Amino acid sequence: MDTDIxxxxxxxxxxxxxxxxxxxxxxxxxxGSIILELGCGNGxxxxxxxxxxxxxxxxxxxQTALKLCRMANPNIRFILADASHLPFRDKAFDxxxxxxxTGHLSMIFRNSLAKETAxxxxxxxxxxxxxxxxxxxxxxxxxxxxxxTFRRGNGVITHYFSEREVVDLFYxxxxxxxxxxxxxxxxxxxxxxxxxxxxxxxxPKA
Numbered sequence: 022m023d024t025d026i027x028x029x030x031x032x033x034x035x036x037x038x039x040x041x042x043x044x045x046x047x048x049x050x051x052x053g054s055i056i057l058e059l060g061c062g063n064g065x066x067x068x069x070x071x072x073x074x075x076x077x078x079x080x081x082x083x084q085t086a087l088k089l090c091r092m093a094n095p096n097i098r099f100i101l102a103d104a105s106h107l108p109f110r111d112k113a114f115d116x117x118x119x120x121x122x123t124g125h126l127s128m129i130f131r132n133s134l135a136k137e138t139a140x141x142x143x144x145x146x147x148x149x150x151x152x153x154x155x156x157x158x159x160x161x162x163x164x165x166x167x168x169x170t171f172r173r174g175n176g177v178i179t180h181y182f183s184e185r186e187v188v189d190l191f192y193x194x195x196x197x198x199x200x201x202x203x204x205x206x207x208x209x210x211x212x213x214x215x216x217x218x219x220x221x222x223x224x225p226k227a
């Protein structure tokens with residue numbers, strides 16, 4: 022895990038803001054909801070969240086990423102921590118956003134993230150999940166270090182998910198929706214496709 026954290030820190034130090042663009046389809050949560058964003062990076066999702074009346078906590082393992090976020094989001098509480106070992110009490114959050122963080126962890130840490138997410142969600146709290154799917158055009162780029170998990174030259178790993186795998190990973194939560202979005206890109210005269218899974222889970226009543 023330390024190797025993966027170091028890879029992201031190098032990326033933010035060397036390249037600054039890695040992520041840009043609009044974030045689509047944020048949920049309609051009640052005013053005052055307490056939410057956690059896992060892997061906030063340089064603040065792409067936070068830039069959209071800031072328009073909502075939620076109490077937001079943002080977490081990342083990169084100090085440099087958090088510095089970039091703080092400059093643009095001074096009113097958000099930031100935590101430097103590992104997403105697979107969350108420093109929060111049980112049932113602390115109404116919702117968790119996990120957008121393109123789980124897939125950058127190896128299997129043992131993905132499993133830990135899933136259990137930690139279930140622990141910190143309140144009853145009927147929601148997990149909003151997005152990751153790349155097996156048919157994504159970038160699957161296979163780099164060294165395969167685990168099944169469907171590839172490490173590229175910058176040291177960052179990316180795992181590509183099936184729909185069944187996502188449901189099995191978050192087995193402590195109830196799946197409410199699971200969609201695969203695909204869109205075409207024209208690259209060097211060829212049609213290639215990005216493929217992203219989007220899921221919503223709810224914490225069941227005991």
